[in-house]
Amino acid sequence: MSIDSQKKTNMQSALEFKSSTFSVPVLVLSSVDLILIEQQLQEKINLAPEFFRNSPVVLDLQEINKHGYDIDVTALTDIIRKAGLLPIGMRGGNIQQNKQALELLIPVYSIHSGSELAENKKQKKITPAPKQKADSDTSVITTTLITQPIRSGQRIYAEGDLVILAQVSAGSEIMAEGNIHVYNTLRGRAMAGVRGNTEARIFCFDLQAELISIAGNYKVSEDLDETVRNKPVQIYLQEQALIIKDIVQHN
Amino acid sequence: MARIIVVTSGKGGVGKTTTSAAIAMGLAKKGHKTAVIDFDVGLRNLDLIMGCERRVVYDFVNVINQEATLNQALIRDKNCNLLYILPASQTRDKDALSLEGVGRVLDELKKDFKYIVCDSPAGIEKGAHLAMYFADDAFVVTNPEVSSVRDSDRMLGILASKSRRAELSEEPIKEYLLLTRYSPDRVKLGEMLSVDDVQEILSLHLLGVIPESKSVLNASNSGTPVILDEKSDAGQAYADIVARYLGENRPHRFIDDKKGFFRNFFGGK
Numbered sequence: 001m002s003i004d005s006q007k008k009t010n011m012q013s014a015l016e017f018k019s020s021t022f023s024v025p026v027l028v029l030s031s032v033d034l035i036l037i038e039q040q041l042q043e044k045i046n047l048a049p050e051f052f053r054n055s056p057v058v059l060d061l062q063e064i065n066k067h068g069y070d071i072d073v074t075a076l077t078d079i080i081r082k083a084g085l086l087p088i089g090m091r092g093g094n095i096q097q098n099k100q101a102l103e104l105l106i107p108v109y110s111i112h113s114g115s116e117l118a119e120n121k122k123q124k125k126i127t128p129a130p131k132q133k134a135d136s137d138t139s140v141i142t143t144t145l146i147t148q149p150i151r152s153g154q155r156i157y158a159e160g161d162l163v164i165l166a167q168v169s170a171g172s173e174i175m176a177e178g179n180i181h182v183y184n185t186l187r188g189r190a191m192a193g194v195r196g197n198t199e200a201r202i203f204c205f206d207l208q209a210e211l212i213s214i215a216g217n218y219k220v221s222e223d224l225d226e227t228v229r230n231k232p233v234q235i236y237l238q239e240q241a242l243i244i245k246d247i248v249q250h251n
Numbered sequence: 252m253a254r255i256i257v258v259t260s261g262k263g264g265v266g267k268t269t270t271s272a273a274i275a276m277g278l279a280k281k282g283h284k285t286a287v288i289d290f291d292v293g294l295r296n297l298d299l300i301m302g303c304e305r306r307v308v309y310d311f312v313n314v315i316n317q318e319a320t321l322n323q324a325l326i327r328d329k330n331c332n333l334l335y336i337l338p339a340s341q342t343r344d345k346d347a348l349s350l351e352g353v354g355r356v357l358d359e360l361k362k363d364f365k366y367i368v369c370d371s372p373a374g375i376e377k378g379a380h381l382a383m384y385f386a387d388d389a390f391v392v393t394n395p396e397v398s399s400v401r402d403s404d405r406m407l408g409i410l411a412s413k414s415r416r417a418e419l420s421e422e423p424i425k426e427y428l429l430l431t432r433y434s435p436d437r438v439k440l441g442e443m444l445s446v447d448d449v450q451e452i453l454s455l456h457l458l459g460v461i462p463e464s465k466s467v468l469n470a471s472n473s474g475t476p477v478i479l480d481e482k483s484d485a486g487q488a489y490a491d492i493v494a495r496y497l498g499e500n501r502p503h504r505f506i507d508d509k510k511g512f513f514r515n516f517f518g519g520k
Contacts, residue, residue, distance in 0.1 A: 148411060149407070149454060150408075151404050151405060151407045151408025151409075151411065152401055152402075152404040152405040152408060153404075153405040153408050153409070154408040154412065166454070167454055169404045169408075169452070170401065170404070170452075171401060171404065171405065172408070185451075187452075
């Protein structure tokens with residue numbers, strides 16, 4: 001053991017395993033007609049021959065197997081190689097097909113690992129947070145807490161409520177589907193209830209905002225009454241009108 | 252452990268290069284081996300302020316493109332042998348800089364230097380982004396007027412979100428405020444934002460105030476960093492800033508008007 005580790009430290013490490021993610025085209029087959037496949041594949045490649053030249057590809061047999069068809073993996077691989085593509089994997093095959101693939105030194109991937117992960121990632125990228133929420137309106141509404149100053153040019157979007165402990169600078173934008181609380185000076189633009197929640201409110205310690213808006217009803221700085229400026233206020237909607245009131249109620 | 256300091260502002264003409272030259276010289280004079288890099292590719296000025304423009308052979312872009320070694324490009328300052336200048340290229344533009352290239356040069360400098368001062372170009376585009384990306388500390392240079400303060404605020408947002416430290420979720424860049432071209436008389440007349448006004452908007456640790464001073468222009472024209480002019484108020488202010496940055500506790504001297512300053516000076520201690 002000790003000799004082993006000594007050896008290791010003396011040697012420069014020649015290799016290292018690392019995990020990395022690649023984007024690889026997947027060829028989803030929906031027919032077992034090899035002639036048809038060859039023909040259509042060639043047509044696709046002719047559209048962008050440079051793009052496809054020596055491109056790696058993963059074969060997806062899920063569709064075929066769903067319908068109970070069978071396909072000769074060896075013959076299929078030949079066609080793909082002839083078209084100038086390099087198969088680097090196969091997924092969705094049955095036991096027989098997987099065996100054939102391995103004989104051809106083509107790795108077999110599980111249908112789940114690849115596709116589901118990819119799908120999840122896709123969703124995260126394309127549909128931002130709001131849509132997910134729409135899908136499950138009953139799910140827990142989250143509160144976003146921010147302790148750092150929001151600087152000019154920064155934009156913050158919160159799905160639920162937004163609580164900010166530091167100042168919000170002029171030239172910044174804070175948005176929330178729910179309420180906005182700023183326990184400091186609010187100088188930027190604040191928009192609460194951005195997805196139409198008319199019950200949302202804005203609370204701040206010191207109102208100097210460039211713009212305030214609730215569910216699309218807005219006021220710009222110029223329209224703000226001097227009596228509410230530089231004060232702790234709450235802002236809410238009453239019959240389509242923005243009401244700005246002292247947080248502390250004097251009765 | 253070497254520290255990378257970026258001198259930045261967003262707005263142009265506020266005194267970034269003057270500040271870079273002064274604090275780099277100040278750090279070197281305090282016995283720390285310091286390099287100062289001009290990131291303003293295409294509009295190089297630092298070499299003029301440092302008075303080494305006649306000795307530029309290779310520049311930052313040459314080093315990034317591996318056309319010259321770092322040692323070939325670094326120019327030793329004539330006033331202090333612990334200070335080295337890496338000038339920008341005047342014939343190229345900011346696209347000549349690359350993230351990997353800048354990272355490589357900084358890594359190499361870190362082996363040999365205690366402080367690396369990056370003089371950022373104005374703006375928030377590529378040059379400014381690369382100047383601040385690897386920073387450990389940021390000196391945000393601001394003039395006491397609204398547009399400069401707004402731009403500094405924007406730059407602080409970028410420091411907090413687009414730097415390497417932010418991307419790797421490491422401890423954030425330490426931000427310091429340097430208020431330059433400050434004139435207590437004009438503040439009194441209400442013509443200029445006061446230190447308090449600026450601090451209220453930026454809520455940032457004030458490292459120092461540099462008074463508006465003729466000595467800055469004279470120093471620039473003669474190619475000697477203003478900190479070497481020990482008689483000038485600006486030179487003393489920069490010396491204070493360097494000392495405070497290094498952990499010394501020094502009172503702010505140039506916030507009140509001159510009369511107050513002299514009263515303190517003669518009466519106080």
